[in-house]
Amino acid sequence: MAKAAFLASGNGSNFQAICEAMENTSHQPVVLIYDRKNAKVPERARELEVASRYVPYAGRSREKAEETILEILDFFNPDLIVLAGFMRILTEKVISRYEGRIINIHPSLLPAYPGTRGIEESYLSDDKELGITIHLVDEGLDSGTILKQVSFRREGTETLSEIEERIHTLEHTWYPRVVLELLDQIETEATGR
């Protein structure tokens, strides 16, 4: 059994897709940490019976907020930390504590269009190939070693919402697969099989 913790800021559809994919495995989603009070993601956690903790950033430094995040993570002791729409950059302190064990998904073919508007910026570009990126997290903005990219060729006649839907479908297919593969790998290493 390997344990995953999640950090999210908003809707939580990737969080849900991964938790559902974990249901028939030996792996466990141990905690969801979220930073926006009105996020939908804690509702999903409740339905999935995953513990959740709200960690506000407003009115205090990023370092202070991260101290709380680290306390929670250290308590739950996850093998992997999965960012699922977490719209904050983590500092060196968190990254180094969980070196090589934090992953993120981004809705563009990085290094193109990092940040919070990956889909719109990809859509508005002249790029013919659009897609998603799953990568290890470092202290940069949507940077870090790329683990997986999946792309598709667009017709050019699609609306923004059609492209959004296509990208989200890709995310919900590939993010659970990559997370489960990593958790399997961690479990195998731990049991020496």
Ligand code: GAR
């Ligand atoms: C996803 O599209 C994810 O790729 C993106 O936020 C969305 C979260 O959706 N992440 C980033 O843009 C990271 N820079 P969700 O809350 O429904 O999973």
